[in-house]
Amino acid sequence: MKALYKKSKKAYNMSLEKGEDLLPGDDEVIVKVEAAGICGTDLKMYQGKYYKYNLPIILGHEFSGYITSIGKDVKKLSKGAKVTAQPEVSNCGQCNMCIIGKTNICRQKNRLGFEQNGAFADYVKLNQHQIHVLPDEVDILSGALIEPLAVVIHAFRKIKISPSDVIHVIGSGAIGLIAMLVGKANGAFVSISGLSRDQEKLSLASKLGADLVVEADNEGSSDVIMQHTQGNGADIVLECTGTAAGVNAGLELCKASGQYVQVGTWSESLNVDFMKIAYKEIQVMGSYSHTKIDWLDSIKLIQNKKIDVSPLIQDIYSLTDWRKAFQKAETGEKVKVVLKP
Ligand SMILES: [Zn+2]
Ligand SMILES: [Zn+2]
Numbered sequence: 001m002k003a004l005y006k007k008s009k010k011a012y013n014m015s016l017e018k019g020e021d022l023l024p025g026d027d028e029v030i031v032k033v034e035a036a037g038i039c040g041t042d043l044k045m046y047q048g049k050y051y052k053y054n055l056p057i058i059l060g061h062e063f064s065g066y067i068t069s070i071g072k073d074v075k076k077l078s079k080g081a082k083v084t085a086q087p088e089v090s091n092c093g094q095c096n097m098c099i100i101g102k103t104n105i106c107r108q109k110n111r112l113g114f115e116q117n118g119a120f121a122d123y124v125k126l127n128q129h130q131i132h133v134l135p136d137e138v139d140i141l142s143g144a145l146i147e148p149l150a151v152v153i154h155a156f157r158k159i160k161i162s163p164s165d166v167i168h169v170i171g172s173g174a175i176g177l178i179a180m181l182v183g184k185a186n187g188a189f190v191s192i193s194g195l196s197r198d199q200e201k202l203s204l205a206s207k208l209g210a211d212l213v214v215e216a217d218n219e220g221s222s223d224v225i226m227q228h229t230q231g232n233g234a235d236i237v238l239e240c241t242g243t244a245a246g247v248n249a250g251l252e253l254c255k256a257s258g259q260y261v262q263v264g265t266w267s268e269s270l271n272v273d274f275m276k277i278a279y280k281e282i283q284v285m286g287s288y289s290h291t292k293i294d295w296l297d298s299i300k301l302i303q304n305k306k307i308d309v310s311p312l313i314q315d316i317y318s319l320t321d322w323r324k325a326f327q328k329a330e331t332g333e334k335v336k337v338v339l340k341p
Contacts, residue, residue: 003121011048024071035144036063060119061087064143104289150290163187171240242266
């Protein structure tokens with residue numbers, strides 16, 4: 001099979017090679033990958049800006065496909081099933097976080113595309129517990145976006161939300177746009193900010209229902225949010241960039257006693273005005289990755305047509321054109337670039 005390997009942590013050190021043929025262990029399945037999204041973390045790994053992964057490795061952790069073979073102890077899955085899968089192959093199962101069900105923040109996780117081979121390949125090997133069968137209403141491309149949707153659903157679990165709330169989403173990438181969609185599905189007024197160079201993504205945000213779209217790097221952009229909220233600020237801020245500028249804007253635009261969720265991540269520490277949290281009694285919450293319930297709810301949201309993630313897939317490349325796909329993803333013009341092995 002063809003597989004896209006990263007062989008060193010240096011920038012751009014990736015190549016399409018012949019990978020070993022995969023056979024399922026007793027409780028494993030092999031999935032023919034149909035669509036695999038390039039996420040911000042994949043891009044940082046490609047650019048040599050993110051280091052927490054094993055080598056050599058096949059990247060890719062958000063994907064969908066069809067089961068082609070199953071191990072002898074796999075009873076509830078069958079060949080041909082349309083599926084997606086959680087990246088966590090395993091967690092320790094014993095730490096305090098695993099015990100209370102917060103497996104997403106276990107410190108000994110094995111994940112596809114980080115510690116184990118991922119989905120930028122013709123086939124991927126998975127443990128049966130990772131698999132989610134996709135209902136008929138969830139098409140194969142949308143199936144590849146369940147993972148980022150689950151990230152957002154996990155973040156929404158942190159907040160109390162009512163239809164009269166104003167939510168401000170910072171960031172116009174896939175996570176930001178999905179956060180906007182989930183905010184709208186909750187009945188809230190949702191504003192979203194991106195940079196002026198993100199025109200294409202910001203106009204997509206408008207088209208998909210954002211109530212207010214602002215260019216964060218334009219002077220007076222915060223005034224628009226403040227004016228709309230009678231000078232109070234947003235009830236809820238979802239920060240989806242993980243940058244100092246994003247965090248500072250988020251704390252500025254969050255109303256006193258409002259809720260702020262840090263969804264975006266960065267591998268370096270940021271210089272932010274932490275005192276705003278005290279002076280405004282902002283309720284700050286962190287959100288990281290997802291757990292099984294977030295996946296089940298994400299699938300339900302697409303199945304029941306409450307959320308449509310399909311417009312976010314803006315470019316599809318074959319695996320052999322991976323270089324073009326990563327170059328396109330690097331421009332930041334498109335919300336989601338997908339590889340189709
Ligand atoms: Zn990701
Ligand atoms: Zn654990």
